[in-house]
Amino acid sequence: MDLSRIDARLLSRPGATKALHEKWGWMVYWVGGRQFACEFVASPDAKPPYAGRHLLSLKCDPDCILELSAEHPEAVLPGYYSDGRTWVSLDLDAGLPGDLVLDLCDMSYDLVFSKLPKRVQREIAGA
Template identity: 65%
Template sequence: MMNFPTIDEHLRSLPHVSKAFHEQWGWMVYWVDGKQFACEFTAKPTAKAPYAGRHLLSLKCDPERIRRLRTTYPDVILPGYYSDGRTWISIDLDADLPQDLVLDLCDNSHELVSAKR
């Protein structure tokens, strides 16, 4: 299982990042220069499968890398929850996934969103 406090610390250490709780969604949102690049939340138990009740981290990701990740980790790396599944992923934070991979995906999301400013 991944250590979310370490992931949170890593996300906040990236350049130009702010973090705020989105009251309406009940999600913690990470922003780079005012643009969302990561969200941490627990999907409601009534959410559709396979998201229901899972502790998730959603990140922007390159479509080709998404295809590879979903093939390798089909039950852990899911299409982005409430986002474009072609360019966003949701990671099950309670699953057994290498933390280094998750931190790299956080960096990649930050870079992808930063590049658009």
């Protein structure tokens, strides 16, 4: 999937920002000081099945993770370097439907935004 479409979708959400995590070389997306997505290429030395893959990690509903993993076992992996029960890593080169990837971007933002303090939610919504 075209990375520019993903980037535009992630940044279209209120208060969303991105910054390069220089130590890791990952592009990290934030809302209210909390991460809701990151895009990166896993090191070739990473553990299988992550090694060398171009990944997008997103916060995700646990039930949805189970469904996605069953439907797309080669493309949907437990969250790399995060809690695999609530984060998922998508292989961006595995042919996942674009609409599915964009919907998961929205879900990730919504899940993280909903956990922000109400005051922060109001500040972001008013921005």
